[in-house]
Amino acid sequence: MSIPEITDPTVRPLPEWPVGTRGVLRAVRAGGARRRRLAELGFVPGASIEVVGRGAGGLVVGVNADARVAIDRAGAEELWVAVHD
Amino acid sequence: MLLEKPCCVDGEDAAPVGAPRVVLVGNPNVGKSTLFNALTGARQHVGNWPGKTVAVASGEWRPGAGPAVGLVDLPGTYSLVPDSPDEELTRELLVDADRRPELVVAVLDASNLTRNLYLAAQIADTGVPVVVALTMVDVARSRGLDVDPDALAGALGVPVVPVVPRSGQGVDVLAGVVASALTAPAPFAAPSLGAALDGAVASVEPGGPASRWRALAALESADGPAREVAVGLVEPGTPDDEVAEEVELLVAEARYAWAHRVLETAVRRRGDRVTWSDRADRVLTSRWFGLPIFLAVMWGVFEATTSIAAPLQDAVQNLFDGPVSDGLGWVLGAVSAPEWLDGLVQDGLVSGVGQLLSFAPLMAIMFVLLAVLEDSGYMARAAFVVDRLMRVVGLPGKAFLPIIVGFGCNVPALAGTRILRNPRQRLLMNLIIPFVSCSARLTVYVLLAGIFFGNQAGTMVFGMYVLSIALVVGMGWVLRRVLFRDLAHEPLLLELPPYRRPALRVTAMQTWQKLRAFLRTASGIIVATVTVVWLLSSLAAPGAAAGSSFGHVAPEESLFGSVSRAVAPVFAPAGFDDWHASAALITGFVAKEAVVATTAQTYSAEEPADVHQAGALGPALRDTFTATSGGHVVAAVLAFMVFLLAYTPCMTTVAAQRQEIGTRWTLAGIVMQLGVAWVLAVAVFQVGVLLS
Secondary structure, eight states: OOOOOOOOOTTTEEGOOOOOOOOEEEEEOOHHHHHHHHHHOOOTTTTTEEEEEETTTTTEETTTTEEEEEEHHHHTTTTTEEEEE | OOOOHHHHHHHOOOOOOOOOEEEEETTTSHHHHHHHHHHHTEEEEEOOOTTTTOOOEEEEOOOSSSSSSEEEEEOOOOOOSSSSSSHHHHHHHHHGGGGGOOOOEEEEEEEGGGHHHHHHHHHHHTTTTTEEEEEEHHHHHHHHHHOOHHHHHHHHHOOEEHHHHHHTBBHHHHHHHHHHHHHHHBBOOOOOHHHHHHHHHHHHHHSSTTTHHHHHHHHHTOTTTTHHHHHHHTTTOOOOGGGHHHHHHHHHHHHHHHHHHHHHHHEOOOOOOOHHHHHHHHHHHHHTTHHHHHHHHHHHHIIIIIIIIHHHHHHHHHHEEEEEEEHHHHHHHHOOOOHHHHIIIIIIIIHHHHHHHHHHHHHHHHHHHHHHHHHHTHHHHHHHHHHHHHTTTTOGGGGHHHHHHHHHHHHHHHHGGGGSSSSSHHHHHHHGGGGSOHHHHHHHHHHHHHHHHGGGGHHHHHHHHHHHHHHHHHHHHHHHTTTTGGGGGGEEEEOOOOOOOOHHHHHHHEEEEEEHHHHHHHHHHHHHHHHHHHHHHHSOOOTTTOHHHHHHHHOOHHHHHHHHHHHHGGGGGGGGHHHHHHHHHHHHHHHHGHHHHHHHHHHTOOOOOOOOOTTTTTHHHHHHHEEEEEEHHHHHHHHHHHHHHOOOOOHHHHHHHHHHHHHHHHHHHHHHHHHHHHHHHHHHHHHHHHHO
């Protein structure tokens, strides 16, 4: 699917934010079953996101405050996040 | 309307016919199965849903003073949109008109309510009457989250009962609420998805059962009469082929927006604090400590399934070889049973049943370890930590555990594939686990390498392990390209549930059930196999020397000898066309532990007490392989060892596979193993001949 370019410099892929960052998910740049899977775990635009940790296999991400989800680096690149001011 | 009963391993159904069906639906890791156990106690069984590879538990539950209901524990799911057979089953049950249950108990985790409500919204859309069981209220409170059940009930429009499945607290209240909900069923208030979507849904609702769910599904697929309405929902100018996905995203966002609105009325958050689960993860999933800790845990699992299990296995085996066998012998003697019956019982059945039961402690240990690793929350971390490493060989992170265990014994390893959620992934692992070289095969390698390779023996044995790993990776690669293309490249995305103390009572009960199911499935195969082998070796082949009578036949004159002789020419291209070799392989199909003993018997040699010192067996085997290989002894012995590594490990693995993947795939697996083993053995011998 075509994904609009994101030009806002405050919105960046998740792996670019350091551990401890809290923000809001602005865009999920994936399609089909992958996007459905992400939505099931809470990753829809507007969800609150926290970079909880970085580990051997990728990132540990907090979603909607309470859920913890492990995602590999490539997968985390699909999640574009804006940081709270 | 009655639900179809899940089929059961033990063939009995606990719930009375005609009883209402209540199903438990919820996310994974919300305490759903623990709740199921608290509700049904021992009156339950686990089995595959008819026609599906989805395991469900079902049982009888008597809520309050009401009549008994059939309770079904559906697999944990994040949504009703089917992406896997588990989710497909839940969707079918809740949406398909003729199979809908009377009531859904939606099990929601209070400590993770947003995502749980996302599923609840979908359940609500099916229109099935719902009662909410709210778990983990205490966990939520310890994290500064106060969930108000009454406010939640008000927002959802259905009863909400806080329960603690582990202690049974709140279960009585739940029973009462369910009993009254069954007499006066009330569906969820349909969750509002905003004016635009709600209007669109109303305009395409087909009516009948699950009308709202069907309307949403039609909009989300943007086909049929709903297409035009769907196009109206998305931004003008959206390309035709993207309308469906855009609507799907709109619906998902709207469901979460609804969940957030519910949260605002029902949950109070007292600041936020770093949970100790997060703190533990800083170490357990960290770049530096994650992998070493994972390896230490796997070492523990391996030790438990080998060193700790071994004495227990020996004890069971000794019990059968000694007291049980002697006792039965005495009984048979006392009733002056015919000699053949004595032979069948003592040499066939007792040793077969003994072998099967000797696996019981090992399986129990494996089931307990799996449950503890899974329930404690560590398994998800292990999968995360090892994911990148396993990805190199194209397998998911969790596949590490059954492979490690397989080096001890393949039987618990096959059961260990249950940690993989995806049934296709489980099937693939079941097909490649037999290539993991178990410890029983090691004794044969050591014997042969000691006889033929002298001080190179260690290298040769090590080489067999390298080959084993290559086979696991290689066959995994081949199967994924031929049969399992759908499994290619699933990126890592998994929930890390909070760490928790496993509920030991539930673990014990589930272990017992799984063990019982395994023994039931395995006993038939094992009794049949040992009886056939015993019969073949007791019957004299036509034309045997005079003096042979039933049960008193030299190996080479028995039917077993004739069968081995008939099979032997198949191995001519591999350099071991000899009945001694094929007899060893046939016995190896029953149990690799018996290969050394059978080989000794066929040469009428003493079974070596220590496989490092072959005794008289050495020269005998050397003569055989020299004769069959045309002088290329090393090539022939290597080919034999490779065949031994790659073909079917033993009849108990066959039984375990049948339990996990069914008869048809088990048979296909055996054919594959024999084929791979033969091709490899022939290749090794032919290359060896060319090189020398």
